[in-house]
Amino acid sequence: MNAEIQALESNHTWVLTELPPNKNAIGCRWVYKIKHRADSPTIFYAILVYVDDIVLTGNDLTEIKTITNLLDLTFKIKDLGDLKFFLGFEVSRTKAGINLCQRKYALDILRDTGMIGSKPVSTPNDYTTKLHQHSGSPLCDSDASSYRRLIGRLIYLTNTRPDITYAVQNLSQFVARPTTAHQQAASRILRYIKSSLGAGLIFPASNTLQLKAFSDSDWAGCLDTRRSITGYAVYLGSSLISWKSKKQATVSRSSSKAEYRAMASVVCELQWLTYLLQDFRVSFIQPSTLYCDNRSALHIAANPVFHERTKHIEIDCHIVREKAL
Known part of the structure; x- marks a missing residue:
């Protein structure tokens, strides 16, 4: 001055x-x-x-x-x-791009749980059966502790394995009182991991700089609470950079509300990613795109005329409509 x-x-x-x-x-x-x-x-x-x-x-x-x-x-x-290994993440770089995986970490889990010689399966869970709190018989204290430790390690593995995210999220809600059925389902995840040890994320060297998100929900998917499950995946060009599977905080009385809540979650994620990428000097030419397969939720997001249908939806969910305008 x-x-x-x-x-x-x-x-x-x-x-x-x-x-x-x-x-x-x-x-x-x-x-x-x-x-x-x-x-x-x-x-x-x-x-x-x-x-x-x-x-x-x-x-x-x-x-x-x-x-x-x-x-x-x-x-x-x-x-x-050059970066090759960091906190259990293995990084390999080629002219085509960067591959990120946790192969050694996954192998350590299989060895520690005695599943290294198990028979591989093609899916992480049995999609014909839904688990609940009272499925199977309660585990003893030592087995319950092992189950909790395993779920914690699997949650860390989901950092590069979006394919097991839903199955791990489903089993994580039973850590307070795990049963034999939950333990059996966790073993199936390990058998699936054995069939795809090298699976991970690929970031191409040439890519477009546009955020695209896909949103979905499993309406009343939790058999114990009848809460819906939010699921979304966010791409930067063709690279998957963010994903989540999480039980919603409240019960939704309609599939439209459940889908709209899922859209609200991914919109907040898109906003945060936009700020983060701007800090990394990534400039956006095109706006972020959000895909949803529920027409009612799309109409609610685009048209405020649906007053009677949206009075029961909390104000914070209408962030979808605010960002769409």
């Missing part, structure tokens, strides 16, 4: 004079604003830190080396080169 005032005075921007009678002076105010990229150079880098493990990326190799040397002077780090 002082430098600005001195510059104005040195350039004789004004001349001090007496205020005329019956006149009021116009006040002034200093407004501060952060000026991003004031030097215009366009270098970007990002640092991911987990305890004592660090992943560093950016668009300028020289800048990355400079930061690496600075970190080494301060913390004495060890540079392991």
Whole structure:
């Protein structure tokens, strides 16, 4: 501020004079604003830190080396080169793109549970049977603890295995009182994992920068609470970057409401991903696209005339309509 005032005075921007009678002076105010990229150079880098493990990326190799040397002077780090393994994630890079999987982590689960020699199956769960709290007989304390530990490890595996997300979510709601039926279903997931150990995510080197989301719900899918299950998948171009399977917080009296709630969840996810990708300097030319197979939910999102049909839907769900307009 002082430098600005001195510059104005040195350039004789004004001349001090007496205020005329019956006149009021116009006040002034200093407004501060952060000026991003004031030097215009366009270098970007990002640092991911987990305890004592660090992943560093950016668009300028020289800048990355400079930061690496600075970190080494301060913390004495060890540079392991290109990212290949991080917190159980295996990263392989080719000209076609990047492959992300947890093969070693999955193998460790199979060895620890004694399922390494089990017979593989083609699906993670039996879609003809729905589990509930009283399916089967209660497990003893030691088996129940093993079940809870296994579900926790499987939840971490879903970071690269969206194909088991629904099955794992279904079994995770029984950790308080697991039964033999739940344990048998968990074993089936392990048998499925054995049939697809190397499965994971592929991020192509060439891709379009548009967010696309697919939303769905299993109306009253929970047999114990009759709550619906939300499911969605978000793609950046052809790359799957976000997915979820989760039981809704309240009971929906219609399939339209359940589908609309699922749409609300994915809209919030799209909004968050938009902010995140903007921080990574990803610019969007086209708006995000949301796909849903329920026509009633689509009409509610697009047309506020459906007043009588939407009075029972909470205000926070109408974020779908707000973003669509």
